[in-house]
Amino acid sequence: MALYRNFEEFNIEVTDEIKSQFSSIITNLGEDVAREGIVKTPERAAKAMQFLTSGYDIDAAEILKGAMFKEDYNDMVVVKNIELYSLCEHHMLPFFGKAHIAYIPNGHIVGLSKLPRVVDVFARRLQVQERLTHDILECINDTLKPKGVAVVIEASHMCMMMRGVQKQNSTTTTSGFRGQFEAQETRNEFLKLISSDLA
Numbered sequence: 001m002a003l004y005r006n007f008e009e010f011n012i013e014v015t016d017e018i019k020s021q022f023s024s025i026i027t028n029l030g031e032d033v034a035r036e037g038i039v040k041t042p043e044r045a046a047k048a049m050q051f052l053t054s055g056y057d058i059d060a061a062e063i064l065k066g067a068m069f070k071e072d073y074n075d076m077v078v079v080k081n082i083e084l085y086s087l088c089e090h091h092m093l094p095f096f097g098k099a100h101i102a103y104i105p106n107g108h109i110v111g112l113s114k115l116p117r118v119v120d121v122f123a124r125r126l127q128v129q130e131r132l133t134h135d136i137l138e139c140i141n142d143t144l145k146p147k148g149v150a151v152v153i154e155a156s157h158m159c160m161m162m163r164g165v166q167k168q169n170s171t172t173t174t175s176g177f178r179g180q181f182e183a184q185e186t187r188n189e190f191l192k193l194i195s196s197d198l199a
């Protein structure tokens with residue numbers, strides 16, 4: 001399985017198939033697919049959807065394994081405000097927001113950029129916010145084997161904003177805690193850090 005994908009290189013046959021499906025969808029929605037502004041839209045949409053679901057092809061554990069360093073640091077590491085964009089599996093509409101991740105090393109630290117990369121791998125799939133939270137949490141827990149790991153995601157769902165209940169201001173928060181973060185004191189320290197103005 002690829003570590004990183006060159007997102008510009010999509011399988012031509014799959015792109016053509018999705019392109020013709022988008023062509024039908026656009027026609028069925030009442031548009032003229034031959035219109036100048038739209039004529040290339042089926043291909044653009046095919047590529048966009050493949051990019052937004054490109055996380056299926058990437059092994060998130062391998063990303064972490066590629067940048068684990070032996071280090072005797074036993075305190076909390078927090079990476080907060082990681083932007084994320086995903087697609088809800090029910091409507092295939094975006095949900096987006098921020099992920100906050102913390103872990104307590106157990107002999108190894110991980111390259112900081114790898115945590116947002118893991119978020120992207122699991123976000124670029126058809127998801128529900130709860131599973132996305134757990135996918136990230138379990139991947140870090142199983143691969144890095146830290147003393148503890150915590151993940152909080154705050155997100156807005158377009159399927160609740162643009163359609164359906166049409167609530168513009170509601171946000172959803174999901175969280176998962178393993179190891180030392182299951183203890184109230186450690187969990188509270190993390191929650192305090194992510195809600196503070198500290199960089």
Ligand SMILES: Nc1nc2c(ncn2[C@@H]2O[C@H](COP(=O)(O)OP(=O)(O)OP(=O)(O)O)[C@@H](O)[C@H]2O)c(=O)[nH]1
Pocket residue numbers: 088089090127128129130157159160163164165
């Ligand atoms: N738990 C959870 N639900 C989600 C997520 N994304 C979308 N949903 C919900 O999935 C549900 C699908 O419900 P259905 O009744 O089958 O679909 P629907 O008729 O389009 O529902 P409405 O959105 O209420 O109009 C909705 O309540 C959505 O709000 C998510 O990440 N987690």
Ligand SMILES: [Zn+2]
Pocket residue numbers: 088089090091092093157159160
């Ligand atoms: Zn939805």
